[in-house]
Amino acid sequence: xxxxxxxxxxxxxxxxxxxxxxxxxxxxxxxxxxxxxxxxxxxxxxxxxxxxxxxxxxxxxxxxxxxxxxxxxxxxxxxxxxxxxxxxxxxxxxxxxxxxxxxxxxxxxxxxxxxxxxxxxxxxxxxxxxxxxxxxxxxxxxxxxxxxxxxxxxxxxxxxxxxxxxxxxxxxxxxx
Amino acid sequence: xxxxxxxxxxxxxxxxxxxxxxxxxxxxxxxxxxxxxxxxxxxxxxxxxxxxxxxxxxxxxxxxxxxxxxxxxxxxxxxxxxxxxxxxxxxxxxxxxxxxxxxxxxxxxxxxxxxxxxxxxxxxxxxxxxxxxxxxxxxxxxxxxxxxxxxxxxxxxxxxxxxxxxxxxxxxxxxxxxxxxxxxxxxxxxxxxxxxxxxxxxxxxxxxxxxxx
Numbered sequence: 001x002x003x004x005x006x007x008x009x010x011x012x013x014x015x016x017x018x019x020x021x022x023x024x025x026x027x028x029x030x031x032x033x034x035x036x037x038x039x040x041x042x043x044x045x046x047x048x049x050x051x052x053x054x055x056x057x058x059x060x061x062x063x064x065x066x067x068x069x070x071x072x073x074x075x076x077x078x079x080x081x082x083x084x085x086x087x088x089x090x091x092x093x094x095x096x097x098x099x100x101x102x103x104x105x106x107x108x109x110x111x112x113x114x115x116x117x118x119x120x121x122x123x124x125x126x127x128x129x130x131x132x133x134x135x136x137x138x139x140x141x142x143x144x145x146x147x148x149x150x151x152x153x154x155x156x157x158x159x160x161x162x163x164x165x166x167x168x169x170x171x172x173x174x175x176x
Numbered sequence: 177x178x179x180x181x182x183x184x185x186x187x188x189x190x191x192x193x194x195x196x197x198x199x200x201x202x203x204x205x206x207x208x209x210x211x212x213x214x215x216x217x218x219x220x221x222x223x224x225x226x227x228x229x230x231x232x233x234x235x236x237x238x239x240x241x242x243x244x245x246x247x248x249x250x251x252x253x254x255x256x257x258x259x260x261x262x263x264x265x266x267x268x269x270x271x272x273x274x275x276x277x278x279x280x281x282x283x284x285x286x287x288x289x290x291x292x293x294x295x296x297x298x299x300x301x302x303x304x305x306x307x308x309x310x311x312x313x314x315x316x317x318x319x320x321x322x323x324x325x326x327x328x329x330x331x332x333x334x335x336x337x338x339x340x341x342x343x344x345x346x347x348x349x350x351x352x353x354x355x356x357x358x359x360x361x362x363x364x365x366x367x368x369x370x371x372x373x374x375x376x377x378x379x380x381x382x383x384x385x386x387x388x389x
Contacts, residue, residue: 129317130281131381137316145314151378152320155308 001025001077004045012037015082026067026080031092034083038068038098046072047079050098053105055113059140062087064115068095085115094120112138177383203388208365211295213356220356227270227296228353231346234269235262236289239276241302241336253339260346266292271349274326276336277305277318280378283325287375290326291388295361300349301331302342310335324374327360327367 005017005027015028029037041047047070056065068081085092094117096103106117111127114136126132135142168175183197199205214220237245248255249262263269266289274286290299301322304310309320322328329352332345352358364371368387376382 128281130284131379133380134316142316144316147316148309148314148320151316152309152318153324153374154313155321158308158313 001079004079008037008040011040023077024080025078026082028082028084031083031085034068034081035093035095035098037081038070038095041070041079042098046074049073050101051078053095053102053109055109055115055138057087057113057138057140059087064090064113066092066109066115089116090114091116091118094118094123096120112136114139181383199385203385205385205387207368207387208291208295208361210362210365221354224354224356224358227358228350229259231258231260231271231298231349232269233260233262233271233273234266234289234293235264236266236272236286237275238278238282238286239274239303239305241276241305244302244336244339244342245273245275247339248342253343255343255346258343258346258350266290267294269293270296271298271300272326273300273302274306274322274328275302277303277310277312277315278322279317280319281317283319283375284379284384286326288384288388296358297361298329298349298353298358299326299360300345301328303337304333304335307331307333319378325371325378327363327371329358329360 001019001022002017005014005025008014008027012033013030018026020026049071051069051071052067053069054067056067058065064085064087066083066085068083069078070081071078083092090113092115094102094106096106103121103123106120107123107125107127109115110117110120110123111129111132117123129137134147137144137147181198183195185193186196187193214223233245235245237243245262247253248260255261266272270293272286272290272293278286290297299322301307305312305318306322306328309315309318312318313320319325322331330345330349332341334341337345349358372386
């Protein structure tokens, strides 16, 4: 993987390489270089399979991280590309013409994180949610408990015990 | 409203154009009415005895609990020996089992299915998710109390309840029906506005008739 990284480094401005396993590594790419890097990896380096495209919400740093996970089937190794997007009005160029499956991931990210992918097929249609009215639910500033309490009637009588405290009370009533 | 539900002009295969208004043409919008019992109690008791022995379940698995119904359909637990069987369409079923968590998206389909079943019909909530939300108590897309949306006759607790618990639940359901307490469809008809208001509060894109059958 180091070898591949040093080769790529000569062509693209890449961030640090994070090697998680011998056959799994992650690298950060600037947004504008992602597309050419994906094409390079697919056509020249044999990373022909897009395993997944997912997002992480780094609320404190005010960024979204997109992870494109690619696999080289022949060499059985996986490379993850990280793209950092500003969280406000996050927009990313679509890669559905490189891997058609990406359109589905992008639809999901559009709905669950509110990341815009202009020109991706059917990206603005509802994917999983129906009639959603709040901010996208996978964003970390979405308070799922508050939403549930406001929207769904709860049955009274539900209590939550701290397991440690509860067992202490049960096993040693009155003890320390 | 969805495109396929809007009023539009359609050209038939024979070239004749005609107007279609799906909500009025395809559905009956009349609200449900309370079905009175038989003219004499002993006849009603006979009916209830017969109903109790024919529990036909709509094979609609809403959540993970649906997996517990499969062993009941097979020889190991064999619910068929109790007169309980599963049917593929709401028209042939009289028991709707909400098997586990119910997302608002599935709730919409469950309501449609329930309304298409023929009276007398019963609803059983399976697992703690239908009772108080269970492990999905803070989820943004599952309902927490099934009886706000459908007239539940019986809850079977557990996460998930074992097939044995379901068999015991079927026996309890039979007792309820035989005692004349399986009046869910009538309760639904009596409190129709209350149920509809609750349903519409959680289903934000309501694009179906208020009652469809």
